[in-house]
Amino acid sequence: MFYHENGLQYEVEVEEPNPQFAKMLQQAIGGAEGEMRVALQYMFQSFAVPSEMSEYKTLLMETAVEELGHIEMLATAVAKNLEGASPEAREAAREDAVIDEMMRSGQPRQALSAGMHAMPVDSNGVPFTGNYVVASGNLAADMYANVMAESTGRTLATRLYEFTDDPGMEDMLEYLIARDTMHQNQWHSVLDSFDDHLPVPASFPQEKENQDYNYTFMSTMREEREDPGQPWTTGPSHDGKSEYSYTSEQPDGGPPSVEKVIDEMYNEVN
Structure with missing residues (x-):
C-alpha cells in the first residue's frame, strides 16, 4: 500500500520557463533512461524476492517509491517550464505566447493533450513502454541491470544539466544526479554482499x-x-x-x- 504526501521530495523552481527544456525533461520521465523505468523496474523486482531475503525486498521497494517521487518532481518541472514564454515569443505572438513557443520549440501534445503538463512519454512523444523494465526474478541479474539503469539515468541527467542555465533546474538536477550516485553504489554493494553469484545464475551446474x-x-x-x-x-x-x-x-x-x-x-x- 502506498501513501502520498502533498509535498515534493525536493524543491523544484524554474526562474525562466523554457518549453524546449520541458520537452527534453520528458526523456527523464518516460524515456528508456527515465524515472518511470527505474520505479517500475525496482518495484517488479521486489515482488519476486523470496521472503527469507526481506532486506533486499525492502531496499528495492523503498528505492522504487523514491523514484516515484522523482517522477513527481520532473512532472512539476515540466509544468513550470510550460507556464511562461520568452520575451521574444511574447513579441512574436499576438494571442497566446505560451502556445506559440510550444508549437515552435516544445512538445505540442503537452498543450493539446495534457493541458500544459507532463505526459508518460519520452522527449519525442513516444509513450512509455514496459519493455524498458528488467525484472528477471534472479536478484543478481537484476542488480546488474539496475547498475546499468542508474548509469544511463545519471548520464541523461548530466546531459540535461548541460542544456540549462536556469538555477532552479540546475539545483534539481544536482539532487537527481546525487541520488543516481547513491543508487549506483547501493546496487554494487548488494552484488558485493552475495557470496558466489557468477556466472549468473550461479545455481546452474x-x-x-x-x-x-x-x-x-x-x-x-x-x-x-x-x-x-x-x-x-x-x-x-x-x-x-x-x-x-x-x-x-x-x-x-x-x-x-x-x-x-x-x-x-x-x-x-x-
Whole structure:
C-alpha cells in the first residue's frame, strides 16, 4: 500500500520557463533512461524476492517509491517550464505566447493533450513502454541491470544539466544526479554482499556446460589473428573459476537443416 504526501521530495523552481527544456525533461520521465523505468523496474523486482531475503525486498521497494517521487518532481518541472514564454515569443505572438513557443520549440501534445503538463512519454512523444523494465526474478541479474539503469539515468541527467542555465533546474538536477550516485553504489554493494553469484545464475551446474567454450574468447574477425593478450583473452577469469583462452575459429555447425520447415510453411516460390 502506498501513501502520498502533498509535498515534493525536493524543491523544484524554474526562474525562466523554457518549453524546449520541458520537452527534453520528458526523456527523464518516460524515456528508456527515465524515472518511470527505474520505479517500475525496482518495484517488479521486489515482488519476486523470496521472503527469507526481506532486506533486499525492502531496499528495492523503498528505492522504487523514491523514484516515484522523482517522477513527481520532473512532472512539476515540466509544468513550470510550460507556464511562461520568452520575451521574444511574447513579441512574436499576438494571442497566446505560451502556445506559440510550444508549437515552435516544445512538445505540442503537452498543450493539446495534457493541458500544459507532463505526459508518460519520452522527449519525442513516444509513450512509455514496459519493455524498458528488467525484472528477471534472479536478484543478481537484476542488480546488474539496475547498475546499468542508474548509469544511463545519471548520464541523461548530466546531459540535461548541460542544456540549462536556469538555477532552479540546475539545483534539481544536482539532487537527481546525487541520488543516481547513491543508487549506483547501493546496487554494487548488494552484488558485493552475495557470496558466489557468477556466472549468473550461479545455481546452474557448470559441469553441464560445454567445457571447451565456457571461458574461451571467440574472435569473429574474417582473417585469423594472434591472441591480443587482453584481460578477457588470457589469465584468470573474472569469476576466478577458470582461465581465459583465445581462438580465431568457430565451432562450425554446418548449414542449417530447415528444409522440412520451409516445405511445411510454403516458403518456396513454387
